[in-house]
Amino acid sequence: MPSKLTLTLAITGASGAALARAALARLHADEQVGRVDLVASPHGLRVMREELQLGEGRLDQLAERLLGGPAPKILVHDDRDIGANIASGSYPSQGMIVLPCSMGTCAAIAHGLADSLIERAADVCLKEKRRLLLAIRETPLHRIHLRNLLAADEAGATIYPVMPAFYDGAASAEAMAQQFAARLLSHFGLSAPDMFQWQG
Numbered sequence: 001m002p003s004k005l006t007l008t009l010a011i012t013g014a015s016g017a018a019l020a021r022a023a024l025a026r027l028h029a030d031e032q033v034g035r036v037d038l039v040a041s042p043h044g045l046r047v048m049r050e051e052l053q054l055g056e057g058r059l060d061q062l063a064e065r066l067l068g069g070p071a072p073k074i075l076v077h078d079d080r081d082i083g084a085n086i087a088s089g090s091y092p093s094q095g096m097i098v099l100p101c102s103m104g105t106c107a108a109i110a111h112g113l114a115d116s117l118i119e120r121a122a123d124v125c126l127k128e129k130r131r132l133l134l135a136i137r138e139t140p141l142h143r144i145h146l147r148n149l150l151a152a153d154e155a156g157a158t159i160y161p162v163m164p165a166f167y168d169g170a171a172s173a174e175a176m177a178q179q180f181a182a183r184l185l186s187h188f189g190l191s192a193p194d195m196f197q198w199q200g
């Protein structure tokens with residue numbers, strides 16, 4: 001096992017861009033993480049403009065624009081670049097998070113479409129038996145959503161709905177986003193000192 005983790009963060013066009021930014025900031029700051037491959041779908045970028053007031057700018061500077069400063073270990077990919085490193089199982093990566101994950105992307109992953117870079121990178125995670133977290137967000141869910149969630153789970157993904165906890169004392173939406181991101185990243189063995197732990 002490599003001493004530092006290489007992880008992919010994919011941002012799609014579901015609501016919850018602030019959660020993606022919180023997770024990205026934690027990955028950026030975490031010394032246990034050596035490299036982050038970041039990819040956003042066109043609709044993900046659209047929702048970031050809506051929810052984070054993210055202005056127009058260069059795609060390759062997406063991480064800097066989200067974090068407000070240099071982000072040397074984060075490599076941004078174009079979702080159309082099906083030849084990017086993360087499209088191949090030979091690229092050493094320990095897993096992928098789709099946060100937030102739209103029901104459209106969930107459907108594509110559940111059915112192995114692998115048409116965009118996000119879909120292909122997720123497909124690679126499943127075939128290589130690497131951890132894949134789908135932070136889906138939609139409500140209510142209809143039967144096709146439910147079937148796709150089951151299919152994705154059966155293929156090896158972890159369905160991790162955007163459902164923040166209400167028992168951790170988070171006093172603001174930002175604190176709630178931070179706790180959600182910390183808990184999600186703990187699934188990759190990343191420990192954060194500020195993550196709430198229920199003591200019983």
Ligand SMILES: Cc1cc2nc3c(=O)[nH]c(=O)nc-3n(C[C@H](O)[C@H](O)[C@H](O)COP(=O)(O)O)c2cc1C
Pocket residue numbers: 011012013014015041042043044046047050101102103104105106137138
């Ligand atoms: C402001 C906004 C919020 C949206 N929220 C959701 C959502 O929570 N869940 C969802 O599945 N789709 C949501 N959508 C619709 C998706 O963006 C749309 O289905 C898109 O095709 C998803 O494409 P992608 O998965 O390639 O990003 C939202 C769209 C907009 C503009």
